[in-house]
Amino acid sequence: MMTGIARGGPLDGEELISRYPGGLLVVDRLTGRAWLYDWTGDGFVLRAGYEGGAALDEEGRIRAADEPDYDVIAAPWLDTP
Amino acid sequence: MTSLAPPTLVWFYRQWETLADYPSATFSGIVPDQAHLDRGGYHCSIEDLIRFGNGGDYSNTRPLDKAPPVTKPNGVKQSAAVDVSLSRADMVKLYGRVKRVFDDRTDPRRKWLNYWNAWNGVAGNLPDRFNFQSNTIGTTDRSHEWHSHDDHPRLYVDLAASEADCWTAMRAALSVVKGETKEQWLASEGDDMALTESEHYIQHVINWRVAGIIVMADPVTSPAWQGPTKLWPATSTPNLLARAILAGGDGGALTPADLLAVAAAAEAGAEKGVADAVPGIEAEVRDAVADLGEGGATQVRADT
Numbered sequence: 001m002m003t004g005i006a007r008g009g010p011l012d013g014e015e016l017i018s019r020y021p022g023g024l025l026v027v028d029r030l031t032g033r034a035w036l037y038d039w040t041g042d043g044f045v046l047r048a049g050y051e052g053g054a055a056l057d058e059e060g061r062i063r064a065a066d067e068p069d070y071d072v073i074a075a076p077w078l079d080t081p
Numbered sequence: 082m083t084s085l086a087p088p089t090l091v092w093f094y095r096q097w098e099t100l101a102d103y104p105s106a107t108f109s110g111i112v113p114d115q116a117h118l119d120r121g122g123y124h125c126s127i128e129d130l131i132r133f134g135n136g137g138d139y140s141n142t143r144p145l146d147k148a149p150p151v152t153k154p155n156g157v158k159q160s161a162a163v164d165v166s167l168s169r170a171d172m173v174k175l176y177g178r179v180k181r182v183f184d185d186r187t188d189p190r191r192k193w194l195n196y197w198n199a200w201n202g203v204a205g206n207l208p209d210r211f212n213f214q215s216n217t218i219g220t221t222d223r224s225h226e227w228h229s230h231d232d233h234p235r236l237y238v239d240l241a242a243s244e245a246d247c248w249t250a251m252r253a254a255l256s257v258v259k260g261e262t263k264e265q266w267l268a269s270e271g272d273d274m275a276l277t278e279s280e281h282y283i284q285h286v287i288n289w290r291v292a293g294i295i296v297m298a299d300p301v302t303s304p305a306w307q308g309p310t311k312l313w314p315a316t317s318t319p320n321l322l323a324r325a326i327l328a329g330g331d332g333g334a335l336t337p338a339d340l341l342a343v344a345a346a347a348e349a350g351a352e353k354g355v356a357d358a359v360p361g362i363e364a365e366v367r368d369a370v371a372d373l374g375e376g377g378a379t380q381v382r383a384d385t
Contacts, residue, residue: 001224017224020114027107027166029098061107065164066086068114073227074166078105 002039008046009035010053010077016044018071025064028075032056036070084126084160086111087238089251094163096255103175103258105168109228111160123162123195123232127151143214145234156239161195162232173202175229176209178260183211183218188263189270193237193250197257198230 002018011026016037018024023039033053037044065072094108113124121130121138127148130138140146140161148157167175176199182188183197191213198221200208208225209218214234221230236242237250249270256266 001222003223017227019116019224029107030104065108065110066112072107072109072166074105074107074168074171076105076168076227078168079170 002044004039004043006037006044006046009037009050010075011035011037011044012046014076016073018044020068020071022069023071025061025070025072026075027056027061027072028053028078029056030075030078034061083128083132083158084112084124085158087159087161087240087247089238089240089247090160090163093251093254094165097165097258100259102260103167103171105166105171107166109164109166111163113160123235124160126159127157127235140232140235143234145236147235150242151235151239152241155241156235159235159238161235161238162230164228164230166228169202169227172200172227172229174260175199175258176201178257179211180209181260182257182263183213185263186216188266190253190257190263190266193233193253194257195232195234196230197232198225200226 002021002023004016006012006014006016009026016024018039021039023044024037026035026037028034031053032055034056035050035053036047038047061072064070090111094111097103098106098108100106111124113122113129117124118129118133121133121135121140123140125133125135125138125140127141130136130141135141144150151157179197179199182190182194185191194213197211197213198208199211200206207220207223210221210225211218231254233250233254237246240247252270253266256269
C-alpha cells in the first residue's frame, strides 16, 4: 500500500492510503465532483486541472474501481445527514 | 484473468450507493488486482486462485467455497467479495450495524455472510475483520478504515448453482447495511433459513444428485438442454420432474422429504405434467437420499 501526505486540493495535508500505484480518485457523489491525486513515490499530488474538482464521470469511476491503477475512495467530508 | 463480477454483487453495491443514510458510499472494486491474485482471498475466483498457485487458499477450503457444490464452468469464475468506500461517519454507522448482526448468533442473516471488514472510527484501532462462519473477530489493514469489504460463501455468488440463494445472500447483506433488525428481516424473508451450513450443503448435494438420477433414468435425446451447469451430456434431457427440481429445488429449497414425495409421484405417473412415469425411481431416490445424507454429513464433518 502507498501511504503519504496529500498536496493540493480538498485533502491538502491529509494522510492518504492507496492500494494501487497510480494514486487515488476521490469521489464526491453528492456534488458529482472528483479529484485525482497521483502517487509520487513519497506522497500524493493533485493533478493539474483538478483544483476545483472535475465533473464526475460515472462510467470512468466504475472503470477505475475495476482496474488496478488508481484506488477509488469516497470523499471523506461527506457525513451522514 | 478469469474473475468475473457476479450480477448479484453489482446489484448490491448499486443498491448501497442509493441509500440516503450513506451519502458517501462509492463502489471501490470486486475483481482482483495483482496483490489479490498474489495472496488469494475472495476477490479471486477459484480459477484464479489455482492459476496463481493459491488453490489451497483459505477461501477455497470450506464446503460452500469449493467445486462442487460450486459449479463448473460458471461458479469457479466468480469473484465473491465487494469493496465499498465510505467516509468515516458512514463507516462508523456501518460498523455498528455489522457488529450488531455479528453479536446475535441467532440472526439468520449470518448464514449468508462470510468475512466483513469495517472500522469503528477510533484512531489507532485497526479495522475489525468479522468472520461470520467461525464466529471470530480479527483485525485487518488500514485501508479498511475507508473501505468496507464483505465477501460471501462462493456458492452464494454462483447463479448457476442456485439463483435463489444468491439473491437471498445479497438481500441479507443489504439488510445489514440498512441496519434492519432481525425481526424486520424475518418479516420480509420468512424463517426458512435456519439450516446450518452443513445441513445446507448436504441438502444441496442431495438435490443435485437426485436430479441427476432422474435425468439419467429418463434420457430424451436432445442437444438443446444440458442443464444450467452442463453437468450432463448434451444428448440427455431431463424430464419435466427433473427440470422442476432444478428450477425450484436446487440449492436447498426442496428437502429430502420433498424429493421423496415427488419421486413417489413420478413413480406412480401421477404428477401432472411429468412426461413419463419413471419405473424404479422412488427406490433410487430413497437410496440416494439415505446414502448421501449420511455420506454428506461425514464429508462436512471432515472438512470443518
